[in-house]
Amino acid sequence: TLLEFPQNFWWGAATSGPQTEGRFHKTHDNIFDYDFDHFPDHYWGGIGPDTASNFYNDYQTDIALMKAAGLSSVRTSIQWTRLIDDLETGTVNADAARFYNAVIDEFIANGIKPVINLHHFDIPVSLVHKYGGWESKHVVDLFVKFAQASFTLFSDRVTDWFTHNEPMVVVEGGYLYQFHYPDIIDGKRAVQVAYNLQLASSKAIAAFRQVNQNPDGKIGIILNLTPNYPASASPEDQAAATFADLWQNRLFLDASVKGAFAAELVDVLTNDDVLWASTAEELAIIQKNTVDYLGVNFYHPNRAQAPKYAPDSLAIDWLPDKYFEVFDKRGVRMNADRGWEIYPKALYDIAKNIQENYGNIAWFVSENGMGVAREDRYLGEDGIIQDDYRIRFIKEHLYYVHKAIAEGANCFGYHLWTPIDCFSWRNSYKNRYGLIAVDVHRQDKTLKKSAHFFKALSASSSFD
Numbered sequence: 196t197l198l199e200f201p202q203n204f205w206w207g208a209a210t211s212g213p214q215t216e217g218r219f220h221k222t223h224d225n226i227f228d229y230d231f232d233h234f235p236d237h238y239w240g241g242i243g244p245d246t247a248s249n250f251y252n253d254y255q256t257d258i259a260l261m262k263a264a265g266l267s268s269v270r271t272s273i274q275w276t277r278l279i280d281d282l283e284t285g286t287v288n289a290d291a292a293r294f295y296n297a298v299i300d301e302f303i304a305n306g307i308k309p310v311i312n313l314h315h316f317d318i319p320v321s322l323v324h325k326y327g328g329w330e331s332k333h334v335v336d337l338f339v340k341f342a343q344a345s346f347t348l349f350s351d352r353v354t355d356w357f358t359h360n361e362p363m364v365v366v367e368g369g370y371l372y373q374f375h376y377p378d379i380i381d382g383k384r385a386v387q388v389a390y391n392l393q394l395a396s397s398k399a400i401a402a403f404r405q406v407n408q409n410p411d412g413k414i415g416i417i418l419n420l421t422p423n424y425p426a427s428a429s430p431e432d433q434a435a436a437t438f439a440d441l442w443q444n445r446l447f448l449d450a451s452v453k454g455a456f457a458a459e460l461v462d463v464l465t466n467d468d469v470l471w472a473s474t475a476e477e478l479a480i481i482q483k484n485t486v487d488y489l490g491v492n493f494y495h496p497n498r499a500q501a502p503k504y505a506p507d508s509l510a511i512d513w514l515p516d517k518y519f520e521v522f523d524k525r526g527v528r529m530n531a532d533r534g535w536e537i538y539p540k541a542l543y544d545i546a547k548n549i550q551e552n553y554g555n556i557a558w559f560v561s562e563n564g565m566g567v568a569r570e571d572r573y574l575g576e577d578g579i580i581q582d583d584y585r586i587r588f589i590k591e592h593l594y595y596v597h598k599a600i601a602e603g604a605n606c607f608g609y610h611l612w613t614p615i616d617c618f619s620w621r622n623s624y625k626n627r628y629g630l631i632a633v634d635v636h637r638q639d640k641t642l643k644k645s646a647h648f649f650k651a652l653s654a655s656s657s658f659d
């Protein structure tokens with residue numbers, strides 16, 4: 196059966212500055228640049244962000260390929276470590292302004308709406324060393340200077356803005372589970388980082404309301420909303436799933452959409468004596484500066500159960516893991532290369548939650564996708580990668596987006612991760628997500644079968 200999507204639905208793809216541009220002419224190092232220089236063995240194949248997919252030099256040909264894949268909108272990010280010369284005062288680097296102006300103009304000239312995010316995990320490493328990074332409220336204010344400079348330079352042409360991509364991943368990767376620099380394990384500090392990230396988003400939104408030049412301008416936040424399905428109906432497992440949801444999803448979702456943190460979460464953190472330091476003035480800023488809309492990244496659900504080990508027994512003062520444990524459920528569909536469960540119906544559950552509990556605020560799928568290793572295994576005789584698994588993955592997720600929209604969900608688009616195979620943090624180029632393949636060494640770029648599918652999808656706004 197033919198599934199039709201609304202008029203003007205965004206058919207696009209998402210990427211980020213640090214994962215595509217390469218380090219050419221950058222003013223500062225972000226935490227990944229630094230980490231790669233000091234710990235190259237953290238990176239799959241020893242390949243770091245130096246060249247990435249060479250977007251800094253290749254942006255014109257890359258954007259032509261994105262057009263050939265039928266994308267009507269593309270999200271990327273402006274790198275704080277490229278745009279800003281003096282991090283304290285927020286002065287703009289001239290080459291970076293030229294580059295981002297050229298990129299934005301090139302997107303528009305090709306009929307692609309540029310969607311711009313500001314922070315995609317890529318804090319300047321010097322701010323981590325000097326001030327403790329996101330633990331510092333001074334750093335929050337420096338981020339707002341960067342945000343303000345971006346709005347001032349580009350909001351005449353860019354109408355769609357986001358403050359952060361997946362702030363919870365910054366908390367988890369940097370302060371809980373050691374997969375992003377600075378690789379700290381400290382729950383109390385993680386709580387402060389989470390709060391400061393929310394404050395940074397709200398303050399950036401306040402700055403946007405001041406300097407935005409475009410009447411159509413909108414701003415939001417991109418969250419990885421991960422449904423937590425309890426292992427069983429036992430009260431212990433139910434409570435574990437409820438807390439996991441509060442911590443992973445509702446922390447940023449409630450504050451960004453409703454302007455206040457969930458009281459249940461604040462109660463737990465208060466009782467455990469790990470609540471963030473906040474002021475009444477800051478909480479008023481958070482309350483006032485809620486988002487216009489949301490981006491939702493979805494890759495996989497979580498399965499949650501009551502924790503088997505109290506973190507107290509691990510000699511760590513406090514971790515959110517005190518209340519839940521995420522486990523691998525047996526017998527489910529998996530993307531084995533990435534180790535993530537495939538469960539498309541979760542997207543429907545997310546849609547229902549936003550519709551019923553968040554005032555049916557407008558949102559779009561800002562990332563969804565399938566990272567597959569060694570895709571040259573699927574190279575056809577025509578030289579095109581036959582990624583039928585990706586086409587199936589997209590269709591299955593869109594099936595549930597369509598169903599939710601038919602039931603009133605306020606979803607306005609779908610962005611695949613990612614247009615062109617890109618550098619992916621510590622997995623580097625192991626898993627490929629793109630509609631367009633990259634030969635990392637030669638920088639040849641070729642449309643995959645999924646790009647041809649996506650072009651037809653975008654042109655008709657429907658599939659069967």
Ligand code: BGP
Pocket residue numbers: 211214360361364419492533562566612618619620622626
């Ligand atoms: C999201 C990030 C992206 C991208 C994607 C794929 O969490 O926003 O930057 O990396 O996940 O995940 P990975 O690269 O870890 O396979």
